[in-house]
Amino acid sequence: MATASVFEQVLDYTNRADPYPLYRQLRTTPVVREADGNYVVSRYRDIVALLHDPRTSSRDVVKLGGFISTDPPEHDHMRRLMNRHYGPPETPDRIDRMGPDLMNIVTGLIDSFTGRTEVDLVDDFAYPLPVTAICRLLGVPVEDEPRFHVWADAIVEGLGPQAQGFEEARRHADDAFAEMGQYFATLIDAHHQLPGEDLLSAMVTDDRTWEGMSRAALLSNASLLLIAGHETTVNLITNGMLTLLRHPDMLDRIRQEPDFVIRTVEELLRYEPPVHMLIRKALDDIEVAGTTIPAGATMQLVLASGSRDPDHVRDPDRFDPDRHDLERMDFSPEESQHLGFGGGVHHCFGAPLARLETQIALTELARRLENPRLLADPPPYRPNPVLRGPRHLPVGFDHVRSAQELGILGGRAPTKVATRQHG
Template sequence: MAPASVFQQILDYANRADPWPLYAELRDTPVAREDDGTYVVSRYRDIVALLHDPRVSSQTTQPVGDTADDESARSFISTDPPEHDRIRRILTRHYGPPETPGRIDAMRTEMLEIVTSLIDGLTGKTEIDLVDGFAYPYPVTVICRLLGVPVEDEPRFHVWADAIVESIGTGAGADAVRAKRETAFVELGRYLGTLADARRDLLGDDLISGLVTDDGALGRLSPAELEPNLALLLFAGHETTVNLIANGMLTLLHHPDVLDRIRREPEFVIPTVEELLRYEPPVNLLPNRRALADVDIAGTTIPAGAPITLVLAAGNRDPDHVPDPDRFDPERFRTEYLAINRDSAQHLGFGGGIHYCFGAPLARQETQIALVELVRRLDNPRLLADPPPYRPSALLRGPRHLPLAVDRIIPDADSGGVRHPTVTSA
């Protein structure tokens, strides 16, 4: 049997806790061809070029749905322009700028209330699992309220979300894994489609209500379009933020100087979250790209039709792009630094190009609020497992559990009255 390639080793769960040496080794061959014909791209400048190259398609070979010829039964991230642009613009009308610029910012007070309630619920405990007790229920509650999904239905859609996240980026058998993922995605979409049907008779101020009554110039999403896109928003709207918060707290506990600085200067959370998106991104890989024509990149020709995987996490730590990339340093994203080094400070934590993360404004605000509150209310937090157990996926990489010891949960009224910095969600 041939030895495993570097990329196959990255997919191996045994390397989930510390893939960074493998990412560095992967960059030694900027464009590596795998045995299945996939071209793996790992340097920052090459990833950015391909993210903006119209010859690289995000169109899946078969839509997720009941019938292979139902071309609308796919989420917009698996499509190309003009279909992608139309659906994304309709969704954005009810989510954020430019047509609904205040929706996410207006949720800051509600986010803080959710965070406060969850941390209050940990009172009396000296050992906690930060994922189960906070990093998972917080973004789930937020995305449910934004979309208009009953949060009490979480046990129902959790099963589908788990099936999706455990089947992507694991290196497991392709056909069985893909079938499991697509079945879960379709069932999640059907559940949300049922909610959308009911919402037509009982409208609210949520995103689903906006979508089912949309009379904009681009038209209204059909049921076959609405279901997979709502499924995407619900799934991606919490799973990635779970990782960002858990990775963030784990990183802060490894860097107590930054943790202490956030406690003293809450506004320092803003560059800290940007550095987390570079240093420990919640999404490590972008698979399922395909060359529409021959593409020359880094001295290699990727032939038309070939699948492409963009390794965002490797690009984020490319020393040709970021000096001393394995050092966690939020100062990279301070205003003064950005004014001089803006190009070298850009990260791939939210991808790039036309598929730049739809939920970036929400994820930023959620994580900023979460880290400030955790830092000021967890008294002397320390890791009980290092490394912690990780989730199966190499794509959505983050701790499955994050067991911590604390001396106590500081009551909100006794925590110094720290106020959150006013930041833009853009």
């Protein structure tokens, strides 16, 4: 039997808990052609260059639908339409306005820990928070979570290099997209007839949306936002708490220094990112680090390797939030020290919301759990090597400090919060 390549070892589930030594090996040969014809790119500067290179394409290789699976100028046009009611310049405060509601969701979830000394941080917190948040942002009934959870699982299983060549996984993902599209067709009609304060209502009642986007495109983009709006944030929160429990001094600093959580989240995006690789296709011959990647070839851009490239960041395997300068938190994606949100025209659309959710989540977990500790290290991981994160994170603690004791406003569980009771 042939020896597995380094990249094949990365994809092997047995290395899911710690792929970083393998990434170090990958970087010794910056561009590697795999036996299946894929080209693996692992250094920061090469990945950034390709993310900004118009000769690379996301079309037909990124299997999430919506604008993320298109190229400019179609991508730019759809993204601008989606952004009108989401972010600057036309709606600069939508995410900021979600802050109190996010705080209420987090407070209610942690309140539910009262009387317990052990939780699964994924099922009991890191999953229901972003699911509830994205449902409220979009105007999706949170009680429909059991339906779209099945679709999201099928779509995620169809992502990444491990799914290439597995027609059954792609068929299940395609079926899930079709069912989700039918679901959103009904939901969008309801929002058009009786609009609310949510993003979908704002879009379907804006004539500019229909002038610039087909109904099919809107359904595809709505599905994209629902899936991408929670799957990656679950990983970011869970990887974040896992890392902080391995570095209890950093957890203490979050308790003592409120602003420290901002740079902590940036470092988590570099050190333990929620997305480990992206797929692109070469539209023309592209020379990378002395290797010519031919037109039509598929490239695996290993973001998590690039973010730990010692040629880009000093002492990359050390978790050090202080390496991020708070005064430069308005830097452009091209100046970032990490690839946690990708880069180029496809820089993560949901980055502002993911940052805010994770900052609030980690701050409140640090403040309210007394003597938190890992009950399994390493924890069991999700099978997917692209969206890498623990499937469960058992955490023990002595006591839950009450919201009232800490002067937290609200403190009541939200009316409806997503719960995860799936294998």
